[in-house]
């Protein structure tokens with residue numbers, strides 16, 4: 001499929017080049033013009049120059065994807081992040097309760113844990129490098145009632161979506177796996193509407209009182225804030241205590257006068 005508008009069969013005319021959210025029940029993809037994709041087993045893959053689906057090294061192999069939820073609940077959250085999964089999901093539920101009727105992009109969607117936190121009257125797009133996790137996310141999110149619900153195998157810093165395609169971006173417990181933070185943040189700024197916001201959570205070293213070994217790149221809050229500023233965001237820390245995890249909002253930085 002070429003980067004263009006996609007409609008469900010029962011839909012009629014969709015405004016050409018539509019990016020802003022039209023009526024609920026209508027949607028256009030948010031793909032950039034030059035992007036080619038293919039759909040396999042409910043997931044979208046971006047095609048490379050040879051027409052092959054692009055694939056990435058996944059955090060957890062596809063064969064082990066069924067273990068992900070157990071590992072997060074019983075190992076990663078309590079033992080590595082000194083936190084609690086139920087408290088994490090409660091915090092996200094509170095933070096996202098006001099997000100209604102928006103076009104939402106979930107970066108590092110995993111198995112779709114967000115399904116229990118994000119109101120289902122939002123339109124949902126998710127990206128992740130792991131097809132195994134995304135297939136589980138697709139089942140969970142469609143069962144929860146998200147529509148549309150589109151999942152793309154693509155990394156956080158190389159999004160196939162058009163400028164301004166989304167109102168809200170989410171990125172939970174994933175930024176530490178993103179090697180080039182500023183490349184990703186600039187992509188997020190690009191795909192968000194000018195007034196769009198991001199809600200994120202990530203372990204930070206200064207909250208890691210037990211000195212646990214945490215996978216990926218741990219960046220202190222100050223470093224995240226400075227990188228966000230360089231990429232056009234103002235970062236606001238949210239008032240949540242849950243082990244090593246920092247919860248924060250990224251809003252458009254006021255433009256200099």
Ligand SMILES: C[S@@+](CC[C@H](N)C(=O)[O-])C[C@H]1O[C@@H](n2cnc3c(N)ncnc32)[C@H](O)[C@@H]1O
Pocket residue numbers: 058059060107108109110111112113114127128129130133154155156157171172173174177178179
């Ligand atoms: C700890 S999980 C968090 C998943 C989900 N957001 C949640 O809260 O349950 C980290 C996720 O980031 C994904 N991931 C790792 N590196 C990534 C990258 N560069 N771009 C996008 N996703 C990535 C992994 O495949 C995994 O699903």
